[in-house]
Amino acid sequence: MRLRKWQSECVNRTLKHFNTQHRHFLCLATPGAGKTIMAAEVAAQLLEEGLIDFVLCFSPSINISQGIKSAFSKRLDCRFDGVIGAIGCSYTYQSMLSFNEDFWQLLKRNRVLVVFDEIHHCSGSSLEDANAWGEEILLNIQNQAEYTLALTGTPWRSDQAPIALSRYTDPNNQIQCDYIYGLREAVADGVCRNPKIVLIDNEKISVTDEDNETKTFNCLDDLFKGSSVSYQSVIKNDLAVRHVLKLATNKLNNIRLHNPNAAGLVVASSVEHATHILNILRKEFAQTAEIVTYKEQQPSLKIDEFRNGTTNWIVSVGMISEGTDIPRLQVCCHLSRVKTELYFRQVLGRVLRKNKSKNQEAWLYTFAAPKLVEFANRIAEEIPDIPVVFREALEPEVSQGRVNTLPLLSKTLPPTSIGALKFGQACLDEHTPSHLAELMSLEPSAPAASLSFELLGGFREKVVSTFSSPF
Helix, strand or coil: CCCCHHHHHHHHHHHHHHHCCCCEEEEEECCCCCHHHHHHHHHHHHHHCCCCCEEEEEECCHHHHHHHHHHHHHHHCCCCCCCCCCCEEEEEHHHHHHCCHHHHHHHHHCCEEEEECCHHHCECCCHHHCCHHHHHHHHHCCCCCCEEEEEECCCCCCCCCCECCCEECCCCCCEECCEEECHHHHHHCCCECCEEEEEEEECCEEEEECCCCEEEECCHHHHHHHCCCCHHHHHCCHHHHHHHHHHHHHHHHHHHCCCCCCEEEEECCCHHHHHHHHHHHHHCCCCCEEEECCCCCCHHHHHHHHHCCCCCEEEECCCCCCCCCCCCEEEEEECCCCCCHHHHHHHHHHHCECCCCCCCCEEEEEECCHHHHHHHHCCCCCCCCCCCCCCCCCCEEEECCEEEECCCHHHCCCCCCCCCCCCCCCCCCCCCCHHHHHHCCCCCCCCCCCEEEEECCCEEEEEEECCCCCC
8 A cells, every 4th residue: 555645754754763772652643644554554664674573553442443453454464363373463452451461471572563542542651640551551561562653643631641651841741742743734735634613602692590580691602601501501402402413414415415425423422412413313304313322232333334334424422532434424513511622633533534535525513612612723733732740659558568559540440341352362342432531521510490591592603714725
């Protein structure tokens, strides 16, 4: 496969980096740019030069992991499933927690390249500030792997923790990337679509409190500043939701006149919310639509069917927020209650990947909440000014002759199904951790009995057109 210019540059820089006795390389490339193809080329050249024996890949979900498995197997022209004769395997980060010492001996006894996709899921500059996956990297990979190649499209974490295997400047704590390929460059090179972000507002919002007093606001910004109405209440308001869906379905219908296979994604806030949206799409807008959530037995199969099908819409709760490759997605509705910049950019990334279709428009619809407006207006910044906090070493506590450190919340993971995965067995689990983002930065809804609000005015939309040339 012929590499894009940036991929060739990054491969050459990575190999040069490794040849000068540096073992860890961090690549920042915008979502949709083709990081996996680049990583597979690095692995191929290291194998051809006889510098490594095996390749292990880790990523945050089963869908991403399957895509990596396919790409590496194709480029390396061999099995990449971990069975006898395979050159490596693709795992999810969850699977790290089930590996025993026999598995980790692979890295100690062989020269192994370890590739981390979306490395920002793994935090920790030391055991004191590591999460569960970062701790496994620090204990079993950092000093054992021959080389590590870390990939990310969003090189920061919403919890402000440092990313595993990453370097930071002192004293500003700015992450140091070994190669950067931003969205601006990708759009200019024709690698990614040029997205348009539609911020939806309302000109007259009436709020009545428990004392039957009414206030009127002329935009969402004033509403959130002057009342206790939450953003979650807005994204669940029937009138507001229907307006967003009307705009989005009209846009998708127009795109499908040129690209009959084009599709849309709605990122919902809960399973109940997603089900409600699904019914509106099907019954009121006559759209074909499917739903995929983390509560289903095999959500990855549903995503695969949608990827290769012709259904208009897929409604998701945290399952297609990052890394999942569905190039026919061109319209997205961000109706999640998560309002972090990390999540916003990951959702936008779902419509950036180009394909061979005639129309290459990319549209994201969301509400004009102050933070989302801010994120939309600075989408050109590759690394926003996100502070990083390094935790001090914890005071040890002595218990029955053993020295322990106090447990960290960041090491606690919600319950998830983790199979006992070994190098010679099936390499993928059935669940994705992407929905864990829904646990971050949530705000409680105002009590239902305390107030009510109505959208009485007309809706208005502001389109943020990114990277548009003035000529």
